Amino acid sequence: MDTEILSIETGYRRGVFDLTADATRFISGKGDGLLNVFVPHATAGIAVIETGAGSDDDLMDAIDAMLPRDDRHYRHRHGSPGHGADHVMPGIVAPSTVVPVIDGRLALGTWQSIVLVDPNQDNPVRQVRLSFLGG
Amino acid sequence: MDTEILSIETGYRRGVFDLTADATRFISGKGDGLLNVFVPHATAGIAVIETGAGSDDDLMDAIDAMLPRDDRHYRHRHGSPGHGADHVMPGIVAPSTVVPVIDGRLALGTWQSIVLVDPNQDNPVRQVRLSFLGG
């Protein structure tokens, strides 16, 4: 298995961060197999959505509607307001996905991007692990 | 890795489409390994649920309750009403899953089916990629 850790500079900003270029570079030339994208943080997720046409911000709004950032809703209360919601989010937007790779290219659809979903404004940098298993 | 693309005729219909028979055929005789089911569209997802007893339609209703089809909620606005919601859905119902395969058979539970979840009524046909990595 080939594996690599990315450092994504989120700059304390909540939002969606596109990982597609990094993933494309990582699997370039690697043939056929499965790419796992995994974020080793308890307040972030990985998604595959369209970016750049508003859906990235729409996803953040939908998460906030589903998981209100009023800490009275949560047992887990510390850090910035809404941190309790941040810890529930990975139950809904999971920290792991798998994308097929064909002949060294991501088999994504035209409008799909692999993204880090980070609702947590308390961190300036996030790690993401890319792992490729060929076959 | 063995891989194959299915064409699923949704006929412009919103709903849940059972892929289990296609997946069963695809991995038949392939031994042990992991099956990845991936939909290369930005407005569809893959789930593993019970079908045929109402839960498939219940899932569509739950998605509509979580992601209201009133386009005032979304920055991404074009196509049919609700298309903004369609683009958020893959953040919640991801376009990728992995199912273990044992001795050429899907290791699903009795009541589990692998399904395409398609809230988008603008397409008559959807592609789904099946990929098997043995070991």
Next chain:
Amino acid sequence: MDTEILSIETGYRRGVFDLTADATRFISGKGDGLLNVFVPHATAGIAVIETGAGSDDDLMDAIDAMLPRDDRHYRHRHGSPGHGADHVMPGIVAPSTVVPVIDGRLALGTWQSIVLVDPNQDNPVRQVRLSFLGG
């Protein structure tokens, strides 16, 4: 592929059950690869979240808010009240995840645990399949 089935005694209790110790033991000494955790039940899911600081119960509350346990919402109605919601949950909290394994260790973050999410109070024991594909 190495594979093993765990029996998790939930004791008819709704909640989150930590699988991390079992997964750690299972992949110990197995080198690099991908671990798939899969629950072969139609009313349970797998998540990767922090446990022990309240977020496990917060996740159950969030699921109940998103999928109300009033059976008038569901076509699928039988068993205990809320069973219709139990059958929708795997569409949101999927029954499958993949975690990278490096040198026989789970590449989880400090605060991440792999958990079984079981909203269904009708079962005393749940099965979970662990599968490791090295490479």
